[in-house]
Amino acid sequence: MNLILRLAWRNIFRNGRRTFLTCLLLACSLIALVLTDGVMRGMMDLMVETTTRTFAGEAQAHKKGFRDSFDVDLYIEDISIVANKLEADVAIEAYTIRTMSGAMMSSADNMAGGLLWGVDGEREAKVSKLKEALVDGSYLTGKDNEILIGEELADLLSVELGDRIVVTLSQVDGGELSQALFRLSGIFKFGMREIDSSMIFINLAQSRKILGMEAGAHQVAFNFVNAKDAVDPESATIRSLSTGDIEAASWVDLQPQMSAMLAMVDFSLLIVGGILFLIASLGIINSMFMSIYERIYEFGVAMAIGTRPSQMVTLIMAEAFFLALLSIVGGMIVSYFLIDYFSVAGIPMGDMEFEGISIHNNIKTIFDISQFTVLPLSVVALTLVAAIYPALFTARIVPSEALHKSL
Amino acid sequence: MSKVIETSHLCRYFGEGELLVKALDDVSIDVEEGEFSAIIGPSGSGKSTLLHLIGGLDKPTHGEVILAGTNIESMTRSALSNFRRDHIGFVFQAYNLIPVLSTIENIEYVMLMQGVPSSERRKRVFEMLDILGLDGLGGRRPAQLSGGQQQRVAVARAMVSRPNIILADEPTANLDSKTGISLLDMMKDLNVRHGMTFIFSTHDQKIMDRARRLIHLRDGLIELDEQRKEFAA
Ligand SMILES: Nc1ncnc2c1ncn2[C@@H]1O[C@H](COP(=O)(O)OP(=O)(O)OP(=O)(O)O)[C@@H](O)[C@H]1O
Numbered sequence: 001m002n003l004i005l006r007l008a009w010r011n012i013f014r015n016g017r018r019t020f021l022t023c024l025l026l027a028c029s030l031i032a033l034v035l036t037d038g039v040m041r042g043m044m045d046l047m048v049e050t051t052t053r054t055f056a057g058e059a060q061a062h063k064k065g066f067r068d069s070f071d072v073d074l075y076i077e078d079i080s081i082v083a084n085k086l087e088a089d090v091a092i093e094a095y096t097i098r099t100m101s102g103a104m105m106s107s108a109d110n111m112a113g114g115l116l117w118g119v120d121g122e123r124e125a126k127v128s129k130l131k132e133a134l135v136d137g138s139y140l141t142g143k144d145n146e147i148l149i150g151e152e153l154a155d156l157l158s159v160e161l162g163d164r165i166v167v168t169l170s171q172v173d174g175g176e177l178s179q180a181l182f183r184l185s186g187i188f189k190f191g192m193r194e195i196d197s198s199m200i201f202i203n204l205a206q207s208r209k210i211l212g213m214e215a216g217a218h219q220v221a222f223n224f225v226n227a228k229d230a231v232d233p234e235s236a237t238i239r240s241l242s243t244g245d246i247e248a249a250s251w252v253d254l255q256p257q258m259s260a261m262l263a264m265v266d267f268s269l270l271i272v273g274g275i276l277f278l279i280a281s282l283g284i285i286n287s288m289f290m291s292i293y294e295r296i297y298e299f300g301v302a303m304a305i306g307t308r309p310s311q312m313v314t315l316i317m318a319e320a321f322f323l324a325l326l327s328i329v330g331g332m333i334v335s336y337f338l339i340d341y342f343s344v345a346g347i348p349m350g351d352m353e354f355e356g357i358s359i360h361n362n363i364k365t366i367f368d369i370s371q372f373t374v375l376p377l378s379v380v381a382l383t384l385v386a387a388i389y390p391a392l393f394t395a396r397i398v399p400s401e402a403l404h405k406s407l
Numbered sequence: 408m409s410k411v412i413e414t415s416h417l418c419r420y421f422g423e424g425e426l427l428v429k430a431l432d433d434v435s436i437d438v439e440e441g442e443f444s445a446i447i448g449p450s451g452s453g454k455s456t457l458l459h460l461i462g463g464l465d466k467p468t469h470g471e472v473i474l475a476g477t478n479i480e481s482m483t484r485s486a487l488s489n490f491r492r493d494h495i496g497f498v499f500q501a502y503n504l505i506p507v508l509s510t511i512e513n514i515e516y517v518m519l520m521q522g523v524p525s526s527e528r529r530k531r532v533f534e535m536l537d538i539l540g541l542d543g544l545g546g547r548r549p550a551q552l553s554g555g556q557q558q559r560v561a562v563a564r565a566m567v568s569r570p571n572i573i574l575a576d577e578p579t580a581n582l583d584s585k586t587g588i589s590l591l592d593m594m595k596d597l598n599v600r601h602g603m604t605f606i607f608s609t610h611d612q613k614i615m616d617r618a619r620r621l622i623h624l625r626d627g628l629i630e631l632d633e634q635r636k637e638f639a640a
C-alpha cells in the first residue's frame with residue numbers, strides 16, 4: 001500500500017478514543033439523516049394515502065369542465081369508454097363510478113343541504129373507505145331507497161335508522177326538480193367534518209333515475225396497484241383516459257396544496273441536513289486540528305526529511321476519508337436496523353391535522369435506496385470538505401518551526 | 408573540494424519590536440564536500456537555527472542560502488522538499504521517528520518517497536541494520552526501542568538514501584557515552600570511506616574531539632571558524 005495511505009490508516013488508530021468519538025459524531029449525523037428521510041417519506045405516504053384512499057381515489061376521470069363548475073349536466077354519457085380502459089389496465093387496482101349532485105334533505109324535523117353521491121356499493125368498497133366507515137345500520141346492497149348519511153348530518157336531521165328522508169334535487173338537462181323518498185339504512189363516520197356533515201350516498205342506479213340520466217356518471221375514481229404510479233400526472237393510464245371530452249388527473253393535479261406540501265417536506269429535509277452537516281463539520285475540523293497539533297513535531301520531521309506539502313495534504317485528507325468510511329459503515333448498519341424496526345413498529349406522532357383531515361396513525365419509516373447511497377456519500381463528501389482547511393494548514397507547516405515546538 | 412552549501416550574510420530574526428531576537432546575525436559559512444564539522448556554542452547561540460537554514464528547513468530573514476548552486480529563495484516549497492529528500496539527511500536531537508512505522512519502515516521512508524525499487528530498498532535497509540547493530544529490531548515500533556536504538560535508526564534513515572550531506576542536531580545528546588562513541592565512530596567511518604559530509608551542532612566534547620572544523624557561535628555571531636590542523640589530510 002502507498003506509504004501515505006498506510007500512515008493515514010495507522011494514524012487514525014493512534015488516539016482510539018478521539019477516533020471513536022469523531023466517528024460517533026459522523027455516524028450519528030448519518031443515522032439522523034437517514035431516519036429523518038425515512039420519517040419524512042413515511043409522513044408523505046401517510047398524508048397521500050389519507051387524502052386519496054379515504055374517498056377521493058388516487059386519480060379521477062370527469063367530463064371536461066365538470067371539475068371547475070360541478071355542473072350536473074357535465075356527465076360522461078358512455079361510461080364504458082372509461083371503464084373498459086381501466087378494466088384492461090394492469091396498473092389499476094380498482095375503480096368506482098359515481099354520480100354527484102347537490103341535494104336538499106328533509107326529515108320530519110329538519111332540512112339540510114348536502115352532496116349526493118350515487119355509487120355502486122361493491123365497487124365503492126374497493127376504492128374508498130365508505131364501507132369501513134359505517135358505524136350503524138347496513139351498507140348499500142343495490143336495493144332502491146337505501147341511503148347512507150354521516151353521523152353529524154344524522155344529528156342535524158334528528159333521524160335514526162329506518163326514518164324517512166326526502167331528497168330533492170334538480171335533474172340534468174333542464175333542471176326539473178325531482179324528489180325521492182328514502183329510508184335511512186346506514187350511518188357512517190369518517191372522522192372528517194366535510195364528509196360526515198354533508199355527504200349522502202345512495203345506489204348508482206337510483207341516483208341515475210332521479211337525476212334523469214339514462215346511464216353515465218359524473219366521476220370515475222380509481223386507485224393504482226402501485227401508489228407510486230399515481231405520482232406521475234402524465235402517466236400512460238392518465239394519458240390514455242384523457243381523450244375526447246374526458247379528462248383524467250391524478251391527485252398531484254387534483255390536490256395541488258398536497259403537492260406543495262410535499263415540496264416543502266423535501267426542503268425541510270434539506271434544512272435538517274444542512275444544520276446537521278454544519279455541526280458535524282465543526283466537530284471534524286476541531287478533532288482534526290487537535291490531532292494535528294499533537295503531531296506537529298512529527299510532521300516537522302516528516303517534512304524535514306523530504307515529505308512534500310502535497311503529500312501532507314494527501315495524508316490529512318486520507319485520514320479524514322478513513323474516518324468517514326468507518327463512520328458510514330457503522331452508521332449504515334445502525335440505520336438499517338432502525339429504519340427496519342420503525343417501518344414495522346412506526347413512530348407514534350400523536351394527532352396531526354392536515355387539510356382538515358386528521359392523521360392519527362403511527363408514521364412508519366420508509367426505506368429508500370438513497371438512504372444507503374446518496375446520504376452516506378454526502379457524509380463522506382462533507383468530511384472531505386471539512387478536512388480541506390486542516391489539510392492546507394498542515395501543508396503550510398514550516399519544518400523548523402514545528403521542530404522548535406518540540407517538547 | 409567543491410562547495411555543497413554556500414551561505415552569505417545570514418540573518419535570522421524572531422519576533423519583533425521589544426521582543427526581537429537575533430538568533431543569527433550576519434553569518435557566512437560554506438560547507439565543502441567531505442567535511443566533518445561541528446557547530447558549537449552555548450545554549451541559545453544559534454546552532455540549531457544555523458543548521459536549519461543550511462538544510463533548507465527555514466528561510467533566512469536576510470542573506471542567501473545556496474544549495475547545490477541554487478538559491479533557496481527561488482525554489483518552491485515542493486522543490487525544496489525534493490532537494491532535502493534527495494540530498495540531505497537529517498538527524499535531530501530526539502524523537503526523529505514516525506511513531507506508527509516500524510524500524511524498517513522508518514528507515515525506508517525516504518527511499519519510498521524517492522521511488523527506490525523494493526528489492527534495492529530491502530538490500531540497503533538490511534545493510535544498515537547490520538552496520539548499526541539493529542539486527543532483530545526491524546519490526547519494532549519506535550516506542551519499543553531505547554533512546555540509543557531510536558537514534559541509530561534515525562542515523563540509518565538519514566544515511567540509507569545516500570545523501571551528499573548529513574546534518575545532525577545534537578545527535579548524541581540523549582545517548583549514554585558508550586552509545587554516543589559507537590555512533591560517532593560509525594559516522595566518522597562513513598565520512599572517511601565514502602566521503603559523506605557531516606555537520607553537527609553540539610555541546611558534546613566527544614564530537615568536538617573528532618571534528619576537523621569547529622564553528623564557534625556566540626549570540627548569533629561566528630566567534631571563530633577553526634580548521635583543526637591535527638586532522639589535516
Ligand atoms: N521559532 C523561534 N521563535 C522564536 N525564537 C526562536 C525560535 N527559534 C529560535 N529562537 C531563538 O533564537 C535563539 C537561538 O536559538 P537556537 O535554537 O538556534 O539555539 P541553540 O544554539 O540551538 O541552543 P541549544 O543549544 O539550547 O539548542 C534563541 O534565543 C531562541 O530562543
Ligand SMILES: [Mg+2]
Binds near residue numbers: 576
Ligand atoms: Mg539547538
